[in-house]
Amino acid sequence: MKQKQHFPDKSDVLARTPDKSVREMLRHMEEIGIKSAFDRFDAQKPLCGFGLEGTCCKNCHIGPCRITAKSPRGVCGADEHLIVARNILRWTAAGVAAHGARGREVMLALKQAAERSIGLPILGPEKVLATARAFGIFTPAKSVEELAAEIAMILLEDLCRTIPGPYTTLEALAPPERLAVWKELDIMPIGAYHEVFEALHRTSTGTDGDWENVLRQMLRCGLAFAWSSVVGSSIAMDCLFGLPKRSRITTNLGSIKLETVNIAVHGHSPVLVASIVKAARSEKLIAEARESGATTIRLYGICCSGHSALAKFGDIHPLTNAAGAELALATGALDLWVADVQDVFPGIMDVAACFHTRVVTTSDSARLPGAEHIAFDHHHSNLDQAETMAELIVRRAIASFSQRQQGKVFIPQARMDAEVGFSVENITETFGGIDKLLDHLKSGQIRGIVNLVGCNNPKVVYEEAIVKVADELIAHDVLALTNGCAAYALLKLGFCIPEGLSAAGAGLNQALGPLQLPPVWHMGECLDNARASALFRAISTTSGLPLPSLPLAFSSPEWSNEKGIGAAMGFRLLGMNSYHCISPPIEGSEKVARFFYEETRELLGSVMVVDADPVRLAEKIIADFDRRRADIGWSNAGSPSSKRLSAEQEIAPHTHHHKKDHTHE
Numbered sequence: 001m002k003q004k005q006h007f008p009d010k011s012d013v014l015a016r017t018p019d020k021s022v023r024e025m026l027r028h029m030e031e032i033g034i035k036s037a038f039d040r041f042d043a044q045k046p047l048c049g050f051g052l053e054g055t056c057c058k059n060c061h062i063g064p065c066r067i068t069a070k071s072p073r074g075v076c077g078a079d080e081h082l083i084v085a086r087n088i089l090r091w092t093a094a095g096v097a098a099h100g101a102r103g104r105e106v107m108l109a110l111k112q113a114a115e116r117s118i119g120l121p122i123l124g125p126e127k128v129l130a131t132a133r134a135f136g137i138f139t140p141a142k143s144v145e146e147l148a149a150e151i152a153m154i155l156l157e158d159l160c161r162t163i164p165g166p167y168t169t170l171e172a173l174a175p176p177e178r179l180a181v182w183k184e185l186d187i188m189p190i191g192a193y194h195e196v197f198e199a200l201h202r203t204s205t206g207t208d209g210d211w212e213n214v215l216r217q218m219l220r221c222g223l224a225f226a227w228s229s230v231v232g233s234s235i236a237m238d239c240l241f242g243l244p245k246r247s248r249i250t251t252n253l254g255s256i257k258l259e260t261v262n263i264a265v266h267g268h269s270p271v272l273v274a275s276i277v278k279a280a281r282s283e284k285l286i287a288e289a290r291e292s293g294a295t296t297i298r299l300y301g302i303c304c305s306g307h308s309a310l311a312k313f314g315d316i317h318p319l320t321n322a323a324g325a326e327l328a329l330a331t332g333a334l335d336l337w338v339a340d341v342q343d344v345f346p347g348i349m350d351v352a353a354c355f356h357t358r359v360v361t362t363s364d365s366a367r368l369p370g371a372e373h374i375a376f377d378h379h380h381s382n383l384d385q386a387e388t389m390a391e392l393i394v395r396r397a398i399a400s401f402s403q404r405q406q407g408k409v410f411i412p413q414a415r416m417d418a419e420v421g422f423s424v425e426n427i428t429e430t431f432g433g434i435d436k437l438l439d440h441l442k443s444g445q446i447r448g449i450v451n452l453v454g455c456n457n458p459k460v461v462y463e464e465a466i467v468k469v470a471d472e473l474i475a476h477d478v479l480a481l482t483n484g485c486a487a488y489a490l491l492k493l494g495f496c497i498p499e500g501l502s503a504a505g506a507g508l509n510q511a512l513g514p515l516q517l518p519p520v521w522h523m524g525e526c527l528d529n530a531r532a533s534a535l536f537r538a539i540s541t542t543s544g545l546p547l548p549s550l551p552l553a554f555s556s557p558e559w560s561n562e563k564g565i566g567a568a569m570g571f572r573l574l575g576m577n578s579y580h581c582i583s584p585p586i587e588g589s590e591k592v593a594r595f596f597y598e599e600t601r602e603l604l605g606s607v608m609v610v611d612a613d614p615v616r617l618a619e620k621i622i623a624d625f626d627r628r629r630a631d632i633g634w635s636n637a638g639s640p641s642s643k644r645l646s647a648e649q650e651i652a653p654h655t656h657h658h659k660k661d662h663t664h665e
Contacts, residue, residue, distance in 0.1 A: 005052065007045070007459045010038040018467045018646050019492050021253045021412035025327035028410050034354055036326045037347060041458040053588030054084040060205040067588060076206060084589035085211040085218075086203040088565065091584075092221040093199035095566030096229050099527060100159055100192050101365065102269045102341055103233025107155045108380050109271045110240045114149035118384040120274075122148050123242035126425075131235055134172045148239055155232040161191030169235070170227040175537055177546045178574060185603060187219040192228040195221045215595060222569030226533070230570060234530035237308070241274055244311035244421040244524055244531075252492045254415030255317040256333045261294045261401045263394065265309060265316070266302035266325060266348075267340030268525065271383070272362050272376065273305050275390035276338060277313050285391065289398050297394065302328060303343050304484055304525035311421045311524040318418070321485030323456035323560075326351045332408040336397035341366045343455065343485070343561070356403040360393055372396070418491040419498070422481070422521040424534045430515055434542045441539070445507035447477040447551065447637035448625035449539075450579075451532035451571065452520070454556025454564055455485040457582055463489035465557035465581045465614040470495055471644040472618030474519040477505035477637050478625065479512075481535070484526030486558065493646055495520040503645035507638050529567055533574060548575030548605030549632055551625035555579040557614055568608065575605035577624060579617050583610045 008016075014023055029036055050056040055067040057074050065074030065083075073079050078086075113120040122128065125144045132138035132147040135154060142150075158169045167189060171179070182188055189195045195217070202208035202217055256262060263280065265273050279285055280297040289297050301310055301318040302325050310316040319328045322343035328334065329351040337352060337359045349370050352359050359371040364378040374389050374396075376382055382389075431437045440446045450473055456462060466489045473480050474495070482490050494500045496518045501509050504519045512519065523531045532554075540547045554571035556564055559580060568578040586592045601607045611617040629636070 007047070008461045009042050013038055013458075013462050016461045016464055018463055018489065019252070019414065021414035021492075022324065022327060022462060024412040024414075025253070025330055029327070029330050032354070034326075034330055034351055035347075037323055037345065038458055038462070040347065050588075052585060054087045054585035055080050055588035057083045057086070059086065059203055078209070081211040081589040081591045082209060082214065084586050084592045085214040088584065088586055088592070089199050089214050089218045089221065090203055091562045091565050092218045092225070092569065093196045094562035095564070096192055096196050096221050096225045098342055098563050099225065099229035099233060099566070103229055103236065103527075104156070104159060105269055105271055105376070105380065106233060106240060107152050107159065107236045109383055110236045111149055111152035111156070112383055113240060114145045114152060116145070119387060120240065122240060124239045127235070127238040127243060131239065135168055136172070151239060152236065155228070155236055158191060158232055159228045160193045162194050164190050167191070167227070169232050170223065173231065173537075174227065175540060175547060175574070181604065182223065182573070185216070185219065187216060187223060189220045189224040192224040195224040211589070211592060215592070219569070219573065222566060222573050225566035226570030226573065229566070230527055231530045231533070234527050237270055237527070241270060241312045243425055244423045245314060246419065246421040246426055247314040248417055248419050248497075249310065249314070249317060250415050251318045251418045251488075252415045253319060253328060253331060253411055254413040255319070256300065256331060256411050257298055258333060258409065258411075259295045260298040261289045261292070261296070261397050262298055262300060262334045263336045263338060263397045264300045264302050264319065264328065264334050265305040265338045267344055267366070268304045268308075268342045268527070269340040269363060270305070270308045270312070272340065272386055272390060273309050273338070274312070275386040276393055277309055277316070279387070279390040279394045285394050285398070288395070289401070292398050292402050294398070294401050297397070300328075300334065304527070305340060307483065307487065307525040308527070311528075314421070318488060318491055321456055321488045323458070323462065323485070324488070329355070329357060331411050332356070332405065333411055335400040335404060336360065336393070338362060338393060339366065339368060339371065344368070355408055356400055356405055358396055358400045360396060362389075362393075414492070416492050416494055416497075418496040418522065419518055420491075420496070420522040420524075422523050423531055424538060427521070427535065428538075430517070434538045438539055438542050440511040441551070442634050444629070444635040444637040445477065445511040446479050447507065447622065447629070448553065449479045449481065449536070449551070450553045450555050450621060451529065452480045452482050452490075452555050453484050453486045453526065453529060453532075453567065454559040455526075455561055457558045457560035460558055460581050460612070463558075466490065467493060467646045468614035469555060469557050469618045470520060471503070471646055472615055473621065474500070474504040474508060475641040475644060476618075476622045477507035477640070478622065479508065480520040481523050481532045482520055483523045483528040483532070486556065487522055490520050491522065493649065495645060496522050500645055503641055503643040503648055505638060505641045526563065526567070529570065533571065536574070536576070545632060546575065549628060551628045551634075553577050553579060553621055553624070555617070555621065557581040557617065572600060572604055572606045572608065577606050577609060579609045579621055581610070581612050581614055581617055
């Protein structure tokens with residue numbers, strides 16, 4: 001019999017979450033009677049065992065069916081292996097659709113900008129030229145706009161193809177060794193839309209009854225997720241809005257100012273957010289804000305919209321991830337909350353209603369009851385009205401500023417500087433070539449590199465797993481890349497400034513210290529897994545070694561949604577292990593679990609590793625890196641640091657060991 005799982009409750013979060021401002025806000029919300037996601041998680045207990053194991057089926061109305069000793073098959077005859085496989089395939093397909101849908105919006109915007117049917121300039125000409133060369137469409141006679149239009153059509157074709165044909169993004173950018181593996185396995189996708197369509201078809205009533213064949217379709221969806229929904233979307237964003245720019249910013253709730261009009265952007269779609277940034281910086285609207293009594297207009301980032309805009313435009317202060325959004329709202333200091341798509345919990349409306357904060361939704365795909373809707377329509381026929389809508393949204397914030405209820409404002413004073421905006425391009429420039437970064441890897445100064453990402457999940461203590469994994473990695477000279485929701489914990493606790501090297505190993509200090517680089521590199525939003533994979537591919541190409549042999553890995557300790565499955569699969573398909581503190585819902589099938597945990601080693605060169613203890617999880621990453629280094633003949637890494645960055649802050653909360661002036665409580 002499987003062991004009953006224990007999950008933390010809100011009291012555990014209050015005792016152990018690494019960010020003191022989270023504790024302050026949870027206590028404050030209790031005092032004023034406002035519920036958060038952590039209260040609602042406790043109210044859900046005990047969690048459904050069938051759901052946790054993936055052994056319930058709701059794909060037809062004969063059921064729902066569940067697998068038990070009494071009923072080992074559903075009414076149609078599906079056993080636990082088929083039911084678990086179908087469920088995880090549907091999860092993966094949903095992830096393809098999630099990233100792909102918001103990617104389509106920016107692809108359409110790139111196309112219209114190139115055709116000059118909307119007023120958006122193309123801010124990334126260097127990315128347009130590099131992509132055109134990679135796609136084999138560059139000629140000197142073509143303008144940047146002409147090339148951008150062709151790129152947009154290629155990306156849209158890869159996304160939407162129904163007639164089998166070359167998958168240009170994948171064929172042009174994937175490592176040849178990996179292409180050979182995928183073709184041998186017969187998992188090359190036709191198009192992202194088609195593979196989602198096919199996934200729903202195969203899992204519909206009485207269709208695919210072979211769990212192994214179902215999982216082969218999951219691998220196709222994983223490739224579509226990685227190369228269209230992620231890489232394709234990232235290319236379109238970089239072409240339209242330009243490459244990330246490195247900058248230094250103040251983060252956490254203590255960065256909220258009382259004297260400014262405060263606008264939070266929350267979600268994942270960059271097109272309207274880019275226009276909001278432009279509008280908030282216009283002298284006309286800043287003058288209107290001053291007439292209302294504010295000093296200026298200030299923007300804050302929630303979830304991935306904040307990361308994306310910050311990396312592209314700077315001067316947007318990251319506050320919190322999706323799971324902590326209600327805590328930021330409960331400060332009572334935000335005048336307008338702009339919500340677009342994905343990871344916007346409906347519960348934010350209950351919190352906003354307790355304050356003066358207005359909520360505006362900006363996508364036909366994602367409405368919230370009670371919010372004002374100022375949005376692109378279902379056909380995206382009004383992309384050309386982005387600037388007009390942005391000005392209207394900013395004016396809503398200015399009007400809301402005068403309604404702020406001062407007695408309800410509560411802002412924890414924890415804040416931290418963070419360096420953001422890393423990309424393959426500026427990393428290459430900083431080191432003077434990928435070969436120089438590779439030299440640090442070969443010598444053992446950098447033991448390996450981990451893409452440390454993922455959303456948050458109350459099945460583990462909020463942000464604790466991410467921070468503890470990062471603590472161990474940098475202490476053992478492992479460089480970490482980060483993006484998306486996981487990045488907030490690391491931004492807030494000093495991992496993303498050079499001073500964070502105080503708790504890193506001697507090797508990491510030698511490699512990064514002279515360049516004034518932090519031990520964790522912020523690469524943007526969750527879509528920017530594309531940057532991490534591109535860096536890994538560059539290291540593989542420069543070293544002449546295949547990706548599965550290198551000390552590189554993916555880790556999402558606290559993952560929680562369908563996109564998390566796709567992200568892990570994207571790196572697993574490249575031949576890199578994925579590491580997690582939470583199991584996917586596959587434990588009800590021994591065969592499917594064995595496939596995920598073990599059998600993909602032979603198929604893909606990678607496995608999934610799950611350990612609920614984040615320190616042990618990090619130790620497994622480090623041990624695997626040492627084995628890989630020995631196998632390829634690279635030098636041994638040095639001894640770890642005895643310090644842990646989060647522990648140093650906990651022990652001496654008012655001693656600024658990193659020499660940055662900030663407050664904790």
